[in-house]
Structure formats: structure tokens, C-alpha cells
Amino acid sequence: MAEQERMIEAVLFATSEPITLRDLAARMPHGCDPAEAMVYLRKRYEGRGVQVVRVGDGYAMRTAADLGFLMQHETVEIRKLSRAAIETLAIIAYHQPVTRAEIEEIRGVSVSRGTVDQLLEMEWIRFGRRKMTPGRPVTFVVTQGFLDHFGLENARDLPGLKELRSAGLLESRAPLGDAPVPGDGGIDEETNEGQSELFED
CATH class of the missing domain: 1.10.10.10 (Winged helix-like DNA-binding domain superfamily/Winged helix DNA-binding domain)
Structure with a gap:
């Protein structure tokens, strides 16, 4: 052995x-x-x-x-995302597998092709299985590269809202959605600067 x-x-x-x-x-x-x-x-x-x-x-x-912290000078990588990309990535991470229509329903606005293409090019999301619904829409899921970048074993290890707030990454604000998020009793589709810090590196 x-x-x-x-x-x-x-x-x-x-x-x-x-x-x-x-x-x-x-x-x-x-x-x-x-x-x-x-x-x-x-x-x-x-x-x-x-x-x-x-x-x-x-x-x-x-x-x-x-x-x-010892590696910060060797591993610093500027990877700025637009607000739309941050929100889209967050929704995919917490709700995968999710279709474009479902992303738009949660965000309340349409998702541009450029936003999805950017995340695909970064290899942080990939196409998942098609849903067995009319039109067979394709779904999106996060990649192993995304998990590796954020030091996660799987998507279930994503921090819950309470953890994000206690770490100062989210402010306590009224929720804008109603789908479940791991680690919390409900959701909030928050789009403040704190969430940007979570997904920008």
C-alpha cells in the first residue's frame, strides 16, 4: 500500500x-x-x-x-466580473441545475448571451443536462474549476446566508426571491457589494 x-x-x-x-x-x-x-x-x-x-x-x-496568506503574492489573479455575471454565477451555484429562463425569473431581468459566454469561457460554469420540459431547455451548473478556485469539495459546501452575513459579506436586507439556499431557511437574491466580494477574486 x-x-x-x-x-x-x-x-x-x-x-x-x-x-x-x-x-x-x-x-x-x-x-x-x-x-x-x-x-x-x-x-x-x-x-x-x-x-x-x-x-x-x-x-x-x-x-x-x-x-x-503566504501565497497571496503568487496566486493573486484579477478576475473582475460584471454585476450581471456575479448575480448569474451566484444563481447557478446555489440553484443548479438551472435554465436561462429560471435565472431570468430569479434575477427579474433577462440574461445576456455575453454574460453566460463570459462564465463559460472562464470555465466556471458548463452546460448540464436538458430539462424534460417543453423545448428541452439546457441547464447550467458550476464546474470543478469553480469549486477548485473557491476551495470547495462540492456545491453543498457553499456558505449559507447566515455565514455570509456573519463574515460581513452580506448586509441584512429584505429578500428579493423565494427559492431555497443551502444553509438558510429561505433565500435572498441580494446584489450588494458584499456579494461581489464573494465572487470576485
Whole structure:
């Protein structure tokens, strides 16, 4: 098992993008069990400056969250989004899979093609399955790249409204929508500067 851990460690170290257990199994010798080896490898990296984290369906080596400040000069990336793009991204993240019509219903205004194209080009959203409704509209979901950028294992790890407010990222204002948001009893489709801080990096 130790040798399998070494193999996985080598692959993760050399790969910038998260890699799935299936891809690891395809690279490793026949008979290896990457899933079991990954459990031991992650335990071995617990508490260290670099950790093995799960991102969507894949795994990657990342700097420990509490040491991120040490990397700020190396990882600063200006990625400004328009207000429309921020709102659209937030809606997709919290309501996925969601159609363009549903996004527009929540926002109360139409969504331009340019806004969606920008998020697609950034690879923060992708096309999901088509809905089994008249017209078979395509849905949108966030990508593994989005999860990786914000240090999330999956979309369920997105902060709830109470957490955002306690962190000072949202002001307490009256809700503008009524769909559920993870971590809170209701929604609020807030579009203040605090939300911009959450989605701008």
C-alpha cells in the first residue's frame, strides 16, 4: 500500500488539475486500489502545509487553507466580473441545475448571451443536462474549476446566508426571491457589494 501511496503522491504533485480515482486507476499497475491508497495518503498529509483535498470527483494537492496568506503574492489573479455575471454565477451555484429562463425569473431581468459566454469561457460554469420540459431547455451548473478556485469539495459546501452575513459579506436586507439556499431557511437574491466580494477574486 505504501508503494501505491507513493505513486498517487507523484501523480498529484505533477498534476495541477484535480484527478479522479478512475484516472489514477488507469495510470497505475493492474491490481492497485487507488481509493484505499488515497485514504491513507490524505491522512498522512493531515495537518501539513500541503494537503490532499477532494475537489468535485477529483483530488489535488493544495496549500493548507490557514496558510493561504503566504501565497497571496503568487496566486493573486484579477478576475473582475460584471454585476450581471456575479448575480448569474451566484444563481447557478446555489440553484443548479438551472435554465436561462429560471435565472431570468430569479434575477427579474433577462440574461445576456455575453454574460453566460463570459462564465463559460472562464470555465466556471458548463452546460448540464436538458430539462424534460417543453423545448428541452439546457441547464447550467458550476464546474470543478469553480469549486477548485473557491476551495470547495462540492456545491453543498457553499456558505449559507447566515455565514455570509456573519463574515460581513452580506448586509441584512429584505429578500428579493423565494427559492431555497443551502444553509438558510429561505433565500435572498441580494446584489450588494458584499456579494461581489464573494465572487470576485
